[in-house]
Every structure is written in C-alpha cells, then in structure tokens.
Amino acid sequence: MPWAMALLFPFFIRIRKSFGLSDFDNGLLFALFSLCQFVSTPIIGRLSDKYGRRPLLIVSIAGTAVSFFMAAFAPSAIFLFLARALDGITAGNIPVASAVISDTTAPKDRARGFGILGASFGFGFIFGPAISAFTIGFGQSVPFMIAGVISIIATLCTILFLPETNTHMGEVSHGKLFDFAHLIGALKDKMVGMTLLISLIYSTAFSMFIYAFQPYSVKVLHLTPTQISIIFSCLGIVGLLSQIFLLHRLTQWFGVKRTFSSAIFLVMCVFTLLFFISSYVPFLIALTAMGLFNTPIGSLIQTILSQETDANSQGTIQGLNTSYVSIGQIIGPILGGAFATQAIGLPFLAAAACMCMCFFASFRILMPGYHKESAF
Known part of the structure; x- marks a missing residue:
C-alpha cells in the first residue's frame, strides 16, 4: 500500500520517541516487518498461482488494514511490534498485483504495465506525505487510522471491481508453500538468478538510503517532519512523471535491459553525490534526480522477471522477488x-x-548468452 506507507514515513522518528525505542529497537521494528514479508510473500504468490489472484489480494490488503488499526491503538511497544509483524505476514499485495499485470499484458507491453503499477507508488508518495503534513499536529494515531481507512477502501475496490485474471489456476505443481531450496534454486537460472541478485543488492542500497534519510534530514539539514513530508510529495511527483512519460519511451528506444542498466548507473551517481552534500538546495536537487532515475528500477526488475517466466508461475516469481527485496530490507537498515x-x-x-x-x-x-532456460 504505497499511499499508507508514504503517509506514515514522516512519523517514524516521532513514533520511536513516544514508545521509548532506541535506534537498535527501531532497526528491529523495520527488520521484523521485512522478515515476516520474506517468509510470507512466496507463499502468497504461490497460492495466487493455484487459487487465483483476487482472493489472495483481498486477504492481503485486508490484513494490512487490520495491522494499521492495531498500530493506531497500540498501548505498548510490544503491540506495535505485533502490528508490524501482521503487516509483514499479509504483505503479499505487491507481488500479487504484479502477477495481475503479467496475466493481462503481452510480454512486449509489460514494461508499460509495470510502469503503471509503479505510477501508483508515485501517487502514493504525492498524496501520502501531503496528508501527513496536514495531520501531523493531531497525534500519532491519526496517520495509522487514515492508512487503515485507505486500506479498507482498497479492499472494497478489489472485491467490487477486480476480476480474476489467472487463467492457469491449478496448473502449478504441488509442493511446499515455502521452499527455501526453491528460493536458492531460482538463482540457478542465469537471467532470473542474476536479476534476483541485483534486486537484493538494490533493495539493500535503497533501504540504507531510506534508513539514513530522516536522521540526516533532521540532524544535518535541520528539517521538520512537515518539510520532510513536502519533500516526499515532490519526489512522488517526479517519480510519477518518470513512470508515465519516460519509462515506456526509454524501453521502446533502448530496450528494457539497457534502460535498466542506465538507471542503476545514474542512481549510483546520485548516492555518491549525497555523501558530499550538506546544504538544503543541492540536497533537494539530488533527491529530484533520485526520484527521476530510481523510480523505474523496481518496475524494470519486475518486467525482466516476468518476461523470463512462464504464465503459470507469475505469482511465484514475483513472490520470490519480494522475498529477495525483503532480505535487502533486513540487511539495509542494520548496515545503515x-x-x-x-x-x-x-x-x-x-x-x-x-x-x-x-x-x-x-x-x-x-x-547474448543470458536468456531464458527456465525453471519457472
């Protein structure tokens, strides 16, 4: 739920202080969500291959809604940890939504399809922080409640308007719902394995950036939570424009893989520049470049994996990708x-x-030697 997480992000420092959490405790809070997500997303993805996208998407988003309301009324830090664990366990909406894109688009059009999905994150990062800026004075329960309401609306929309897109239900082979050997075995496929490793390392890098962004903004740039919210809204606008107007054109001109490699290089340059910046305006310019170049990377990873995977395993591969992303989200905050x-x-x-x-x-x-030889 990009809206919900973007809305909550500016509050994380305040939440940590109100529950008396140390930096280490805060890292555990991030890691717990990612650990639960690491285990659950391959299961949800595999179940969506077998039983359909729609029911798994409904359960996943509804679970997210419950977790936000639990966090809103958490009487203690332990309850907050339980809420984040539940959110991680039911955090299968993104891989299942990605599988829906794979089900409904031809391979040559999937970059555009995943770009549209990525654009939803752009909308989330525009309106989420904007809502956060307006509600920041009403207490820390309010953003959790708003996030919960948004999740309920998303659940109802899924029930009412989303048809089942998986026409290959039941064709997936029976096996363990969570198979660690399968998670490692996916790396044996040249293209899929290399893409998953890139996804893991990229997730680690971006998690380090996200973890460091707030304390750097407060301690070095002396920004307020409201200013941080405004910055994230601006990043959302840039990312949305990138997904809508740039991604499809670039993949048509240069191909998915060349666009992917170029975006990675440009984000590497931006991260390097951020290390040397200590004033507000250059930092904002660098973040704008980050929004422009970084946003398409996740969509391009999903596109490559989808193009290299059979139709009856789209949910499985997107779930595996989310698991590798989750590993990066565990490692990143700890290293950061x-x-x-x-x-x-x-x-x-x-x-x-x-x-x-x-x-x-x-x-x-x-x-040229890296092509589909597929285990999927």
Whole structure:
C-alpha cells in the first residue's frame, strides 16, 4: 500500500520517541516487518498461482488494514511490534498485483504495465506525505487510522471491481508453500538468478538510503517532519512523471535491459553525490534526480522477471522477488545504522557501492548468452 506507507514515513522518528525505542529497537521494528514479508510473500504468490489472484489480494490488503488499526491503538511497544509483524505476514499485495499485470499484458507491453503499477507508488508518495503534513499536529494515531481507512477502501475496490485474471489456476505443481531450496534454486537460472541478485543488492542500497534519510534530514539539514513530508510529495511527483512519460519511451528506444542498466548507473551517481552534500538546495536537487532515475528500477526488475517466466508461475516469481527485496530490507537498515554511527552520511556512500555492484552485474544480463532456460 504505497499511499499508507508514504503517509506514515514522516512519523517514524516521532513514533520511536513516544514508545521509548532506541535506534537498535527501531532497526528491529523495520527488520521484523521485512522478515515476516520474506517468509510470507512466496507463499502468497504461490497460492495466487493455484487459487487465483483476487482472493489472495483481498486477504492481503485486508490484513494490512487490520495491522494499521492495531498500530493506531497500540498501548505498548510490544503491540506495535505485533502490528508490524501482521503487516509483514499479509504483505503479499505487491507481488500479487504484479502477477495481475503479467496475466493481462503481452510480454512486449509489460514494461508499460509495470510502469503503471509503479505510477501508483508515485501517487502514493504525492498524496501520502501531503496528508501527513496536514495531520501531523493531531497525534500519532491519526496517520495509522487514515492508512487503515485507505486500506479498507482498497479492499472494497478489489472485491467490487477486480476480476480474476489467472487463467492457469491449478496448473502449478504441488509442493511446499515455502521452499527455501526453491528460493536458492531460482538463482540457478542465469537471467532470473542474476536479476534476483541485483534486486537484493538494490533493495539493500535503497533501504540504507531510506534508513539514513530522516536522521540526516533532521540532524544535518535541520528539517521538520512537515518539510520532510513536502519533500516526499515532490519526489512522488517526479517519480510519477518518470513512470508515465519516460519509462515506456526509454524501453521502446533502448530496450528494457539497457534502460535498466542506465538507471542503476545514474542512481549510483546520485548516492555518491549525497555523501558530499550538506546544504538544503543541492540536497533537494539530488533527491529530484533520485526520484527521476530510481523510480523505474523496481518496475524494470519486475518486467525482466516476468518476461523470463512462464504464465503459470507469475505469482511465484514475483513472490520470490519480494522475498529477495525483503532480505535487502533486513540487511539495509542494520548496515545503515552501523555506518551512520561512524559518519551520518556514510550510508549514502555504502549505498553507492552497492549500486556499483548492481551496475556491473547488469552487464551480465545484457550478454547474448543470458536468456531464458527456465525453471519457472
């Protein structure tokens, strides 16, 4: 739910303080969600291949709604941790939504389809922080409640308007719902495996950036939560424009994989610049470039994986990708916290190093020998 998470992001420092959480506790809160998501998303993706996208999407979004209301009325930090765990367990809406895109678009049009899905994140990052800026004075329960209401509306819209898109239900082979060997085995496929590794490293880099962004904004740039909300809304606008007007054209001109490699290189450059910036205006310019170049990467990863996967395994592969993303979201905050204790801007440089690895790895998928040999 991009709206909901974008709405809550500016409140995380305030939430940590109100529950008396240390930096380590806050890292555990992030990691718990990602750990639960790591386990649950392959299961939800596999179930959506077998039983259909629609019922799994309904359960997933409804679970997110419940978790937000739990957090809104959490009497203690333990209850807040339970709410985040539930959100992670039911966090299968993105891979299932990605599978819906795969079901309903031809392979050559999937970059545009995933771009539209990515544009929904752009809308979320426009309106979520804007709502956050207006509600920031009403207490920390209010944004959780608004996020819960948005999730309920999304659940109802799914029930009322989304048809079933999986025409291959039941064709998936029976097996374990969560198979760790399958998670590792996916790496054996050249194209899929390399793309999943890039997804993992990219997720680690971006998680380090997200984890470091708020303390850097407060301690170095001296920004208020309202100003942080406005910045995220501006980033959402840039990201939305990138998804709508740039992504499809670039993939048509240069191809999905070349566009992917170029976007990774440009984000690496932005992360490097952020390490050397300590004033507001240059930081804002760099973040604008980040919104422009970073937003398409997730959509391009989904496109490559979808094009390399059979029709009856789209939910499975998108679930596996989300699991690798979750691993990065566990590692990233831990590394980001460790680097930030040495120098508050060091996570940006570490993120740039990760993107450098992604950039060189992306050359491999451009090689003619890297093609579908598929286990999926």
